[in-house]
Amino acid sequence: MLNIGVLGLQxxxxxxxxxxxxxxxxxxxIKRVEQLExxxxxxxxxxxxxxxxxxxxxxxxxxxxxxFAEAGKPIFGTCAGLILLAKHVVGYEEPHLGVMDVTVxxxxxxxxxxxxxxxxxxxxxxxxxxxxxIRAPHIVEAGEDVEILAKHNERIVLARHxxxxxxxxxxxxxxxxxxxxxxxxxxxxxxEKTIA
Ligand code: GLN
Numbered sequence: 001m002l003n004i005g006v007l008g009l010q011x012x013x014x015x016x017x018x019x020x021x022x023x024x025x026x027x028x029x030i031k032r033v034e035q036l037e038x039x040x041x042x043x044x045x046x047x048x049x050x051x052x053x054x055x056x057x058x059x060x061x062x063x064x065x066x067x068f069a070e071a072g073k074p075i076f077g078t079c080a081g082l083i084l085l086a087k088h089v090v091g092y093e094e095p096h097l098g099v100m101d102v103t104v105x106x107x108x109x110x111x112x113x114x115x116x117x118x119x120x121x122x123x124x125x126x127x128x129x130x131x132x133x134i135r136a137p138h139i140v141e142a143g144e145d146v147e148i149l150a151k152h153n154e155r156i157v158l159a160r161h162x163x164x165x166x167x168x169x170x171x172x173x174x175x176x177x178x179x180x181x182x183x184x185x186x187x188x189x190x191x192e193k194t195i196a
């Protein structure tokens with residue numbers, strides 16, 4: 001069975017586990033670097049990117065996560081997780097992992113919109129996806145190999161760059177598991193490629 005990890009240092013971990021299991025894969029909460037060997041794909045959850053980065057450094061995850069990405073394994077960054085994946089973060093000189101060819105801006109929906117929900121139409125996934133945004137970032141620029149999968153008010157809120165999937169919102173907070181299932185399919189495809 002497919003093992004999908006959820007980086008369990010901070011943030012919305014349990015909800016992702018539930019969503020992965022509902023999508024027919026096995027979920028493993030990743031708290032130690034060695035556990036990365038057990039999984040074929042990884043979700044980096046929402047939370048607070050600065051806090052998560054501190055914990056990534058404290059527990060020695062930075063290099064192993066980069067190697068995981070270099071090995072071609074899929075990573076899905078949601079909200080703070082997207083910020084961690086991005087090659088550029090507006091206002092910062094250095095990215096975190098810096099593997100997904102997008103520029104993101106943090107907390108970019110304004111204070112009056114601390115959190116809100118929106119119905120999205122998602123390419124390859126479907127219509128009427130109820131997305132929950134919490135102090136969300138958005139993608140201000142996407143590289144040429146990046147496929148834009150959803151927009152909200154003209155802003156890119158979901159995109160795929162090869163093995164990387166990143167979204168502004170929290171797909172794990174509702175009972176609609178279609179986006180997690182889409183990621184599980186990405187992981188399956190990447191494994192078929194490795195075997196072939
Ligand atoms: N604003 C948070 C950050 O910059 C992200 C919010 C979230 O993950 N819900 O990390």
